[in-house]
Amino acid sequence: MTWISKSVTGLGLLFLAHACYSAHEHSALHSTSTAALSSIASHSTTASNVTSLPIDISIETVVAVFVICVGLVLGSPELRPIQWRVWAGKIEREGEKGFMSSDGTVDKDYVGNPFRVLESRPGFIDIRKQRKEFAEWVREGGVAVGAPKS
């Protein structure tokens, strides 16, 4: 999805730059032509035309801004759930994978179920029991998962 949003934004920026350039060119040409005109005929009937741009440049500017907006919105990350039950359900259903960004790292502020500490209770940890359970697990032939490739 990101390349779509990036190309759309780039296209919009290109349009915008083109519109700006056109406006600049138009005003430059216009001022020289009016200067030449006024030097020939020394009355300024065309003075009201100096401020107005041709309609196609205005349209191009508006379209370019709109296209940039669309591109940026397309590129925004997925919205987080704001309802408690949806958010909690996502944690339970998807686990860490639901909170990964596109490059495979878990969000920094992801903590899983924040209330799990009330069941694991690190302040009251029974380290001897944990050691015993771990030793039993090793005796049953457990091995580490996801060992690093290095």
Place this chain on the structure above:
Amino acid sequence: MSSSLSHPPAHLPPAVALRISQQAPITLRNPPSVISSYSISSLWSAAETPELWTEYENLMLSCLRTGDEQSAHLCLERLTERFGAENEKLMALRGLFQEAIAKDDAELKQVLEEYENILTKDPSNMPVTKRRIALLKTLDKTTEAITALNEFVDSSPTDAEAWAELADLYVGQGMYPQAVFAMEEVLLITPNAWNIHARLGEVLFMAGSTGDSSADKYLGDALRRFCRSIELCDDYLRGYYGLKLTTSKLLSILPQASRQSKSDSGLALPDLKTVERLNETATAKLSEIVRKSVNGEPGWGGYEQAEVIAAKALLDSSAAKTIR
């Protein structure tokens, strides 16, 4: 890796704990810049973050669990170097380390005495108080642990962790009304904790299964607690599992119990039709979760394997009952 290091490791499966502790020597090879001696490289090394010390603490717990005492001691030393030996949390961590390496009960009693010495000097030392209670539990002095914990929650009634521990101790002793009270205190502090709602439902279900006179009242309450946990969390496997168990049990005792408990104060029992519909919903939802999780559909992989297997077994057994 760092994502699992930044959370307390007590609930991690042993395989993950082993992996973390195997990587400990690599993680610990370079001392953090704040406590290493001044060198020119400290100018461009990263600044100290609070997460670093959380990781040290969690790494130490994982290493102690897997029996890698050298790495654990190194963690402890670096934490001491950073925060000083008089830090309350560090006193507790040091005690934890000694508990872990103690060889017999006599040494454990020594650690207990040490805790008591610390507490006579400074009775407001919360982490050490908690360690003392935990050690009492380890030494099978559950009654003393409950008494100490009661004093603790008297002085610090907003400590949800302590209430939860107290509830757990009461459940271990079979004192369900007290456990329910303690769990309700936890819920007063954290009213949105869906797992605590489910846990309270489980305690109530256990209380209702003992077969005393007010069993149906307990089961009705358990039903409400499980419903609340599901309300707080979509597709909550544990909540639906409890709901199914409770409704099945209620369906078997409701017909004879519905008349006599009308005079009771408190909430009335839900009527038969509601319970039946809840049972059907729970069955449908559980089978959906099990199906999607077993098939490995994307977005359904967060459930624990053991929980899914248990849910499947429950579904199978109830299906067998219906066929018979």
